[in-house]
Each structure stands twice: as structure tokens, then as C-alpha cells.
Amino acid sequence: MSKNVIGAVVVCVLLGSLSLVVWALNNNKVVIGYNKGYVPDQPVNFPHDTHAGKYKIDCKYCHTGTEVSRHASVPSGNVCMNCHGPALVQNDSPEIQKVRDAFNNGRAIAWQKVNLLPDYVKFNHAPHIKAGKDCTVCHGPVAEMKKVVQHESLSMGFCVNCHRQPENNAPTNCSTCHY
């Protein structure tokens, strides 16, 4: 008798955990791979929490591409210099010194890419921003981040589960993203 009880329990536990795994994977509760939580070191310690959080600078001030282009764009050196140019904000900071040196020497700063999509995924910022999606939906609370972290898995499930919501009225064709 006890054998049967043990067997039944084992079978139930197996089935239960299997369904749990299925549910978790399908609903993006568990992320395997995809670099969620990736926090690379940047060449310049750019504090988003200061710029976007404390001073409430609009994301689009620097990331100018968001409203028109596929790419949000990382700002070019001259954008930094708008505020951090000679005799302007925070001149004494060594991090800013790096930025200014680079600009003055005509060097670009090689930022580490945080949120990366593969080549075959054509994410387009402009329509998402136009549709009123907040940057934080995908990028998380950047305004609180000292160092930018990949906040979401950015897996296909992550995209699709949002596109599917009827209120978003977004297409779920393959060619929406892949072409």
C-alpha cells in the first residue's frame, strides 16, 4: 500500500512541477539566458539617477532618436558638452574630465551596450514611444539606476506578451519584428 501512496505522490509532484515549469517559462516568470540583470562597467560612470532622477532631464534630451528612429541613440559628445562644457556644470568631477578630454581630442566614448537585441530582431523605438509607452516598461526605473542594468529579459516572450494585450492593439505577426 505504502508503495502506491509513494508512487502517487511522486507522480503528482512530477506533474505539478512540470506544469509549474511550463507556466513559469511561458509567462516569463523564470528567465534562462537573455542576460537579465546585466550590469557592465562603463568607461565613464554616468549616473542616470542624477541626470534622469535628481535633475529630471527628459530621456529624449540625450536619446534623441527615440521619437523618429528605430534606434534611441546614445548621445554624441557635443550633447554632453551642452551642460558640461567649459565653466559649466560639475567641472571638477574626474568622470566629466574624461568626457571633456574625449571630446576635445575628438575621441568617441565606447559605451558598453546594455540592452542588446540580436540582428534579426528589428525593434523600432519610434512607434512605441508614439504609442505612449514609457521607457521604463522595457528599461526599468533607469532614473533610479546608478549603473544601468538590463532590467527585463527582452526575450521574445517579453515582447509578445505585451503585444498580445488587446489594449495595446499591436500586431503579432512574425514580420512585425523579424525581416
Added chain:
Amino acid sequence: MIRRAPLILGSKTYETITKDIVSLVESFPGPSYYMGIAGAQFLLLIFLFAQGMIVWFGMGMMGVNHPVGWGTDIITFVFWIGIGHAGTLISAVLFLFRQKWRTSIARTAEAMTVFAVMTAGLFPILHTGRPWLAYWLLPYPNQRGPLWVNFRSPLVWDVFAVSTYATVSMVFWYIGMVPDLATIRDRAKNKWRKRIYGALSLGWRGTARNWNHYEMVYMLLAGLSTPLVLSVHSIVSFDFAVATLPGWHTTIFPPYFVAGAIFSGFAMVVTLMAIVRELVPVFKDYITIDHMENMNKIIMATGLMVGYAYGSEFFIAWYSGVEYETFIFMNRAFGPYGWSYWIMVTCNVIIPQIFWFKAARRNIPIMFVVSIFVNIGMWFERFVITITSLHRDFLPSSWGMWIPTLYDFGALFGSFGLFFTLFLLYIRLLPAISIAEVKPVLGVGREGDGHGHH
């Protein structure tokens, strides 16, 4: 009452049967075996090299092109899957029909099935452009939304059918082997042999209460395998029949493929049995000339069915009045690949007619040669279906030719290396004749024998 021919020759007792069969596992083989396995290994190496190169550099290494998107890999896949049918047929269908003569060849036929399906199963994976992603054909939970598979695709049906078939055949084969493994375990003197076969035999001890359930499960598996075996080749034929392509888009394909599969499978069993009889002379008592003759009869019968299918295809192509269909069949027989069509007809329809003669049916060299021809013919049947339909379809502008490369030959001949390596290992490592099944039929055809109670 007509006296039945004995199923097992020689003066055998239960003990000698055990000894005859198990001795193969308990002794070291002779030089001819080693030569055989060295040859098989060589072919296997060719297979590994060819497929390795293909996986590394791309499918372009093979002759497949545009418009002939499927070539050697798919032809050989269907070929091996077809081979695999005889085993299940012998062990399951003949079991259900209470054909006692099946007992001595069932094990080896099943082993052939398992190895043929294993060999076959590699091909659909290796024929893809990105074989390392072949697991995407399985509907497993994933982080893509989730994105499932296309259940309308015959290739997904294939995945289900072939994997089910492989699983069930393997289980069937293994369950049938468990009592025999126990026999080897009990006879073992060596500690490791005892351990290994002990583990394999699952601790089987042959109590009557176990035999009761065992026989029931064996029958259930036979009953389940029978529709399964018919479905597998039907589904493989759907790969073609469901397509739009003239020459593929044919309703006759499922029965035609199944008949062809049995045909080629039995031919392969005859080939193997002829070899086994030579390699292991003692098996001649178990795999008798009567067994061989029975199989040859089946070969002839299925050969006629296949021949009928060939004729019927032509008739329907003409009768339907579909111009593409008519063209493709004329092209099959008289186009640039006409030679392959006539090889197929010769090997599959004409040559097996020799089995109308009893002397030919009972002559080992003749049947060996015929069985080889049938296997060649059946490979070419799949060649004809795959290549000639693809190379000239609807728009003449996209017509083209398919020319095999060395890698095609490597993949084809190399696959025999894999098959024979497994088969030769099996002959020496596992009980090649079902001991527990042979013993009850010892009495068949023996009068006055103390064991016969039939």
C-alpha cells in the same frame, strides 16, 4: 492432419537451446566477426566524416540544390524507416496472427528495426540547414511567447510518429529481451557480466505471476505496435503526399509506402539472416530454410503490391487528366532520370518474380542476391519519388538537375556502417534469438517428443 514441419531442427533440449543462444554472448568471436566489425566501423567513420563536414560547412556540401531541395538524406531516411518496418511487423503483427515461426527471427528483426530507426532518425536532423536547432521541432515550453510548432506540418507529424515508433519499438524489443537477459545473468560466472546483465534484466526472475502480466503487456504492445507501424510509414508518406508537387500529391502513397516498407524490411531481414546463418552456424537450426522461405513469400507478395502501385500511379496520372501529373510520370520513366525508374522496376517488380519457384525461395545464395537487389530497388524507389518529382515541377523555368557529391555517397554508404556496427555489436552482446519464446515452440512438428504438448 498434415504434419507440420519442425520449427527448430536438430535434437534440442531446453538446456541446449539456452546454451546455443547464450554461447554467443559468453564467448569471444572469431576473426571473421572482427573483420566484419572493422568494415562496419570504417563505413561509420566515413559517415561521421561526411556528416561532420556537412554540419560544419553547410548543406551545400551535398548535391541538394534548387529546385531539388531534398536528396540523399531524405531518400536514405525513408529507406531506413522502411527497413525498420519488417521487425515490428514480424514481432507484432505475426504475433497477433499467432504465427509461431516468427519466434526465432523476431528478436533480430526487432533489433534491425531499432537500429534502422536509429539510423533513419539521424537523417532528418542532419538534412536540416541548422541541425543544432532541430529540437525546435518539439513543442516544448519556451520563452518565445511561447511559440509552439506547426502541427499542420508533416515534418512535425514525422517527429511524433518516428519518435513514438522508436520509443515503442525499443520498449517492445527490450521488454521481450528481459527474460533472456535474466538467463544470461543467471549463467554468468564473471562478476561484471553478472552485474551488467543483472541490471539490464531488471531483476526478472520468471515467476508465474509476473509471466501472467508480462504476456499481457507483450500482447498489448503488439496490438499497439500494429497500428503504429502502419501509421509511421503512412505519415512518412504524408511528407510527400501532403505536398502540392506533382508525383507527390497522391492518395495512394500511404498503403504504397507501407507495402514498400514491408517489402524492403523483409528483404533486409533475409539479408541479415543469411549473414547470421553464415556467421553463427548453430543458428541454422533455429532460423531454418522454412523461415527463409516464408519471408521470401512475403517479399514476393509485397513486391507485387508495390508493382501494382507503380502501375496505378501511371494510370491515375493519365486518368486524372492533370497535365503536371501526366508529365511528371512520363518524365519519371523516360526523362533524364529514367534509368533510376527502370532500376527500381527491375529490382522491385521483376527480380522478385523468381520466388515463384520453390527452389529459388529455398536457395540461400539466390535469396541473398535478390534481397540485396530489392534493397537497392527500394532505395531507388525513394530516389525516384524524391528527385524526379522535384526536378521538374510546375514552372519549366525552375527545372533543374540533381547531381550527388562525394558527401552524398558518404552519407548513404556511411549509414550502413552505423547500422552494421550496431547490428554486429548486438549479435554478440544480446541474445539474438528469443530464448523464452523459442522454448515453447520446440515441440512444434516433433512427434513423440516429450516436450511437445501442442
Added chain:
Amino acid sequence: MDIIDKVISKLRPKARQGMAGIWLDEHKFVEAAGKVRQSGYTKFDAISPFPLHGIDDAMGIPFSYIPWVTLTFGLTGFSFGTWFTWWASSQDWAINIGGKPMWSLPAFIPIMFECTILLAALSSVGALLWICNLPMIDPPVIDPDLTSHKFGLFVPEDDTGYDAAKLEQLFRQLGAVEVKKAEF
């Protein structure tokens, strides 16, 4: 090596003590089994190298209930196949494929069929192993030839009316070539 032996001995099933008789002739053996049953033993077992005709009746072994397991799981497999193809193709993510309806039932029949067979077959085998207590690690064997050409009866100690001496006599009477105390 020794470790393996140790592990095996730990995993070995608990052996029952009892009396065993060995026969060489299967007809006498089947008869003997019937007689032993008539003598009131119920927990005894008959060991043979191959399934014996008539031993079920002689020993009163009931018809196997595994077909019910097969049926149940076959139906489960069928239902799962039906539900899953429907759910995945038309509910979870309906994608227009080849202009076909989202739930293209005829195209899903192969899947449903294969699920049925697979679950039925595996469940039958599972049931067999479950019922027969298999796999067993290195179970005691009364005589190695019982899987080759000998036939054995074993009556465990806990069987009703167990009496070693009486049993030995009975076995000898029924044609046993060997009778011994054994564990099984």
C-alpha cells in the same frame, strides 16, 4: 568494486525465506503447482524459464488488469493530443498558416494518434514494472537454471499452513528432483 557491492546489498529487496522445489519436466511442474494450490497455499510462486501453458489456471492467477491501465492512458493521450493541438494552434497563439483554419482538425489527427499510442504503450510497460515490483536490484535466485531449463516452486514461510517438512514431502511426491530451503 566493493562500494558497488555495498550499494547493491543496501538496495537488495528483502528476501523471504521458504521452501523451494525444482522440477525438470514442465508438465509435472504444472501439475505440481496445481496440487500445491489445492494443498491450501496461496502465496507460493512458480518460477519458469518461459511462460507455461495452464499454470495460471493451476495457480489460480486472475486475468491481468493491465489492459484497463492501457485504455485509461490511451484515452488520456488522445485527449491531451486533441487539447494541446487545439490550444497551441488556435488559443495560445493563433497564427495564420497557409490560409488554413486555426484549428485544422484533420491535420492534427496524426498528433492525436501518436499521443494515444505513446501514452498507452508506455503506461502498459510502466504498469508491468509497477506490478512486478521491477526493477529489482540483485534479487535472490533459487537456482540459476530456473531461467534456462528447470522449473521451481517456492512457498514462503508466511504462507498459510507453512510446514517445511510437509512441503518437502509434497514436492518429492510431485516429482521434484530437488527440494531445499531457500530465500526468494
Added chain:
Amino acid sequence: METQNTQTPKYWMSLEQWRQDPEFQKLAEKEFQSSPLQSDDGKDGWARREFLKLMGASLALTSFGCVRRTAQKIIPYVNKPADVIHGLSNYYASSFADGFEGLGLLVTTRDGRPIKIEGNPDHPANRGGMSTRGHAMILKLYDPDRYTGPKRNLQNDTRSNREIVGVKWEDLDKAVIEQLKKGSIAILGNSCLSPSTQALTDDFSAAYGAKSYRYDDVSYEPLQEATQKSYGQAGLPRYDFEKAKYVVAINNDFMGTWLNPTLYSRQFALRRRKTADMNKLVVFESLMSLTGSNADERYRIRPSQTLDLVMAILNELLINKKVSRFAGDAAVLRAVSAFAKADVGVNVADVAAELWKNRGQSLVVAGGVHSGIENAAHIHVAVNLLNAVLENDGKTVEPVGAAVVKPASANISDLIASMNKKEVKTLIIHGCNPMYSLPAAAKFREAFNNVEMIIYTGDRNDETARYADYVASDHHSLENWGDMLSLDGTYSIQQPTIQPLYNTRAMQDSLLVWAKASSKASARVKGAEDWYAYLRNNWKDLGRGKASTDDGWTELLRSGVLSGVTAGGGSRTFLTAALNEIKPASRKSGFELAMYETVALGGGDLANVPWLQELPDPITKITWDNYATISPKDAASLKLKEGYHVTLTVGDQKITIPAHIQPGQADGVVGLAVGYGRVGAGKVADGVGQNAFALAQWSNGSRVTSGIETAVAVSGGRTELACTQGHHSMEGRQIVVEETLKDFIKNPGGTVHRHKMFSMWSGHKYKGNKWGMVIDLNTCNGCSACVIACQSENNIPTVGKKYVIEGREMQWLRIDRYYVGDPENPDVVHQPLPCMHCDNAPCETVCPVIATSHSDEGTNDMTYNRCVGTRYCSNNCPYKVRRFNWFQYSEGIPTPHKMAMNPDVTVRFRGVMEKCTFCIHRIRNSKSEAKVQNRTLRPNEVQTACQQSCVTGAITFGDLNNTEWAVTKEFTSPSSYALLEELNTQPAVRYQVKVRNTEELKGAPKHHGEGHHA
């Protein structure tokens, strides 16, 4: 002008800044160097950020999702140019002179690199369309075989050695100027379409007293000569095929290769489309040309009969019919009657009658490489007379004036003569490659020994460069400023769209630098700081005042075209004296060799562009080779089969080459394409085919390319020709439906056999956009520009000859060509075949992993990253439009070519299927743009690449759910049909029937179910 982003097209601002500000230039270089590619492998300094996406590494990494990715970097600009938005294209209007054909360009650039050439919709020559070579020339910019800087060739006395060393521009200039000061300078140049370059050359000549000579690899000298003789005025004629109702082309390929084929094709199609008043094309020709393949009536003549044929028509009109004002002109009649006995093998009475009936709206054209017989100018004089007789002058043909291609004072034969007389100390060669295209008999090479220094302004180590002492390596035209006056009289501007990739210098800048060193340099030269300044200054006059102000100049650069100004026009009178020299030539016996230009390669200038080499010839469908074309009858009598080698012997020159049996070719004629057999053009072109010019004759100081007596011998051996279409008959199936004009007018599409289809269910509904395409087989002439446009737009790799033979070409769009009727002289049909985007797509059903599926906009989507590569879809595609990546093709793309990749389209990896996407990225971009601008798509806003490039407007694309789009009307018109309709695949691409303006079709329409014929 429609563009895909919100910006209006931009002109290039920063190049000037770069030029003027050395600091800025340094900075810019730095910026380039900080590219990710640079940081990764340190070799290449070109890449921009988007480039990363092309790298295999990132693909490999992303395929294995669970592996922690290695870091990728984002390199922003240090100082972003205001116009450049990462991820959006900028469009620049420019110009491209392809020999004598001037095309207006719209260059698509991304982050400062041109990625695609499109037609400038404002340019009258091509109106948004583009030729094959126009599309392909972008790869010449990124050609890895280009010289990366000026070179010096350390020649020995006989110029037989090859020691090429790099040289600094300063040193080169010093040496050249020193040499120039010795005087006796000759400049050998092509018939340049650029007025400012011509002006500069003149200035240079004036500064040094240099003499100019003219040479074109593909020359129109006979036409120019005949124009001069016939009318007493220089210049080339301007044709208007749109006005011509009856066109007769005599050994002339005006649709494919002759003069301005893009413009002519467009004009012809415009008239073709007016079915009520449709034109008729009658072609007399020796070879099967693109024009011949579009003929309503086609007759075969030998090259040597070209003049006879024109005369026969004149004879019919002037002597037999006695019509026109020339009928009484004794001089004319004398000249014409001299040909009365010439046998042309064709009855021209009907054609002559039709011509006369349509006088004033007919057009006769002749000439081209394949009618470049001895005294070819005579043909043109006769044709001029014929057009005059038919009163076409001033209507369908008119003078364009001397401004367009300035007539040369002397040609290369004069140059050779003066070189031999040791009158030339310094020879400057630009814009032509005489060592490739001149026959050895011209003895140009030998004359080099009398020259002290040869300076060549080519861009690679080609046939001519290897004999030059200095190669002043030139910019690519996309790197250079310039202007153009095309043959239709339109002025346009050429502006650079990328900073020069290498240390090259514009030819014009070289001339300017050298001219300035002369004390006699004109004020114009002295006043110009560089070529740009010179050009700008020159345009103060050319631009009719519009270019004088900065705003005007800006506007000019924006549109690229000086609108409202057209050179030429007016009337002219035929001078009968021109006929004096014309006499019947002696008859030729045996085979006549006729060279011809292919649509892809032309004169061979762009031979190193793999797209062109792999473009199936519109007629033969053969790639990667030239071959001797021969008629089926001759092949039978020579016992010749396809690909067998033949040896063509002309005098002491021999060429052994595979043969191609060409239906429709005249008997007794061997055709051989020029442009192949390059030496030193680069890795792609070298060794491909044989140089036909080697067999050319040199007669009276000009090159003879046709009507050459040649011996043809089968020489054993066989080469497999890489043909993309192995079967040429439609097998009686309903594939291309043809209709006679009469039938078409009575009941358009009446000959199409329609099938009754039924379905068990109603099908999916498409509520939003539903994309569809209609291809008009009537206006499609098979020129194949769309194929290259598609290749350029969609990052399609080339695979090489071996793999084309194996059937692995990758072009998404193919053009099927079928012969109809008797192989001796069949009708030809062309059928472009993109993916049909079937509503009931057979490919989708069989894909196991949903890598191909249908979108709710009716497109058949191919998801590369999901594809495992079973190739089942391709097998099940009745149209066989799918292409498989048999190997990792992107590995084989040379690094600079990668800069021409379209970042909007995924670069496919090994083992996946691909196919036409309906330019889904363009749809997506347009929709995104519309969304950003709070609007829906405007009608006809989305254009596919093929549609955009199609100069005849044969392709219409758009939303089938919206009647405002042009495609809806076409799609549902009664003359449209679906290919293989009976399969019920419901294609989203339909065809318009081909209308032939004949009484009867060679392939009589019949129900395709009635069996097939061989």
C-alpha cells in the same frame, strides 16, 4: 519627392568643411577609427555602429541565448552631423554617367555610407527608375580591388615589366608637372557627359598646349559621323519612342544597350501601355537582343545585310512606291538603286507600307556594337535618310546639339599616328581603357614606346594602368563632385555621398593641380581652389543663374536636376550629298562574327561587380561567362551542343570559347559578348570569359566589331555554362499568357483560361492593409534592373559560377524567359517572378517550426532566425521562389562590400531559407513614419525596390484593400491573372497579359489542360 523619412533629401554639407578644415578632417578620421570593427580587429577603419550587426560574431552569440554574451560597444559620434539620425536613411540626388547614358540618382545613405542607388524621380532620363549597372556601380565604390592611393609603375624601356609602388601625391604631382613642362602632351579621354569636366580639360589643354583625343570603349563614332555628314551639324540625335507608333530597329538594341536604353525603354513602355494606340516594334537583327525579344515582328538578317536592309526599305518607298519628297531626288535614287539587287532575305514591302502609313510617328533606329561593321556610319546615314523620308525628323527624332557630347577634334587613330611620329612626350589617359578594348591591330601598345610618360587616371591595376608610369587613382563617382548633361538634354549635378574611402583624388583635381602649375593657366583655373570650386564657378553659367546664389545651389543639389532647361532641339535637313560614298559592300561568305554588349556588363567597365557577373543574361539566362552564340541550324550542321568549345578564327587571332545555341539567331552568324575576359579588373572579373575585342578588326582608324568573316571550328572540350534556366519552353502550360492586340481590345484577358475554385471554408479576412503586386508582362521588357535592385536592397549574396551551375543562385526575384514557337525564330516572353505571397501558401503549411507564416497584412513572412532549414517549403513552393543558404555566404563578402549592406534587412546565416519579402522593411518603415506623423499610409506611399527600379513601370505594388492605391485597379482588372491559379494558392501577385501587336501568336493560345507538346 517621396522619401522614407520625415526629412527632405539632404545635400552634403560636411564634405566642404572637411576639405577646408584640416582639423576637422583629422577629427573625422578619428571618428571613423573609433568604430567597433576597428576596436575588434584593428584593420578596417570604415565601419559605423550599425555595421556591428553584420558581424557573424554577434549572430553566433545570439544564437546561443544562454551564453553570457561578450560585450558589444556603442560608439556615438563625437559631434553628430545635424542631418544624420542613426537608423534613418538620408537621400542625396546625384548623377551617374554610364558610358553615353546619363542617369539621375537618388543615393540612399546610412550614417554616411551609400547603401543603395535609386533613380531620381525628378530626372527625365529615368524618372525614378534605374538600370542594372546604375544599381551595381555602388559596389565599384566598395570594390576591394580599387587602388587605395596613387601608384607609380617603374617601367623599363619597353614597358614590359610590372613594378608597382605606392607614391605620394606630392611626388606624383612634382614628377608629372616636370614632365608636362616639356610640352608635346596628348590627352586621351572618353566622350564625357560632364560639361564642367570638358571645360576643365579644355582649360588644361590650353594651359599646356595639349591636344585632346577621343576614345570610348563602346563608341558611337559612326552615329556621330553620320549625323555630321547627314545634317552638317555635330551631336547625337534625341529619340522619342513615346511618340513613335511604329518602331523599326535594325540590328539595334535600344532597350538593352544602345545609347540611352533606360530612357528608351521607358518611352517605349509609355506608348506600349496606351493599348488603344499601341506601338508596334519590328526588329531586324542577327543576334537575339533584348529589343528583339520584345519585338512584335522579328526578322533575321546577317550583320553585313544591315545597310542592305535599310536600303531595301528605302527602295520600296522611293522607287517601288515612289513616295515622299525624296522620290524625285536623282542623287538619292541613284544611291538607293545601287542596292536594288542586294538580297536581304526578307520581304520588306509590308514593313515599308506600315512605315509610310505611320509616317511622322514612326521611328527607325540602327546601330550598336553588333552592327559595328566596316563603314558603319553608312548605315546611320541611310537610317537618317529613311527617317527623313518618313517625315520623322523633328517628331520622333531630333538633334540634341553639340553641347551634349562635345565632338572630338581627333580620335585615337590620330593619336596613334602622332605617337608613332614621336610627337607625344606625355600621354594622359582618362575615362577609357583602350588596352582592353582596342584590337591588337591598332598597334596602340607598340606606340607607347615612343612616349616618355603615360599618366592614367584609372582606379585599379587594369589593362591600361599596367602600361602607365603613373596612376593618379581616381575617385569613384559617389565620392566626387561633378555634373552631367545627358543625351536627352537634361543638366544635372553629381554630388559626393561619402568621404573618399582611400587616398584617391578626383581626376579633375589632378588636372587642376597640374594645370595650375602652368604659367599659361586660365583665370578660371587659377581662381579655383579645387575641383568643387571650379565646378561651382562653372555652374554660374551652366545653371542659368540658379546656381549663383547659395540658396539656388542648395536647391539644385536637393533636386539634382536643373529643371526647365533642356539642351538641343530644333530642326535639321537631310543633306543628300551624304549618300555619295554609300555603295554596296562585297558579300561575305562563311560565318560572320557579331560582337554585342550584354545588358549586365556593357563595355566591361563594371565587370568586377559580382552582382552583374551573376545577373542572368535577359536572353540566354547564362551568368559568369561569355560564349559564342550560334543559331540552332548552324549548331546542327556543326554537330555542336551547348557548352561545346568552338574556335573562332579571325585573321591570326583565335578564341576558343564555349558555344551557346541561341534560338532566333540568324544563320551564319556567331555572336560574342564584349566586356568579358578582363585582365586586372579585379578578383571577380579576371578570368571570366574571354575578351571579344581581341577579334575586333581595325579598319580605317576605327574598330570593327561586327560582320567580321570568321572561321568556326568545333574544337573539342566542353565547359558547363552557368545557366539559371535549363528549360525554355512553357510545355503548353498557362504560364505567360499572350494576346494579340485585336483580341485584347475586344476582350482583355479573354484568352486566359480561368478555373473554378472552391474552398471548404471562407478563409482568413484581412482587415487592415493587404499587400499585393501586379506585374505587367506587356511593359516588362526583361531588362533585369529589378533583379539587381532587389539584390542591392536585400543584401543578397552572389555565389559564383560553380554554385550557379549547381542551381544555387540566390536572387530573390528572377525573370523567367520562355521561347514560343519555332526555335529558328521564336517569340520571347519575359516573366519576373518574385514570391507570390499566396494567401493559401503551400510553403507555410509544411514548415514544422512556423518559420514562415502569414501576417494579417497578407504577406508571407520568412523568419530567418526561426528557420532550421528543412527546405520543405522550397520543395512545396509551386513557383520555386525560395532560396536556401547552402553555406555561410556572408563570410565570403569582402569587407568593403559590407558597407553597402542594408541595415534594415537581416543578413542571413547558413542553413536558413530566404525569399522575397515584398520589401517588408519598407512597409514597416513607412508605417512607422506614418505613425510618428499621426497619419495612415498615403496611397502608393510604399514602393518595393523592384517596383522603384522598374523604368517601364511594369510593377505595381500596394494595398489591395484600398482602392486609392494604383494596384487595386490593376489587380482586379480583367486582363490580370494568377499564375498556376488552379492550385488555389491565391497569389498576392498577379500578372497582366502580354499583348503582342501582331495578327497571330506564334504560340497559339490554347487551354493548358490539353496536354503538352515538346
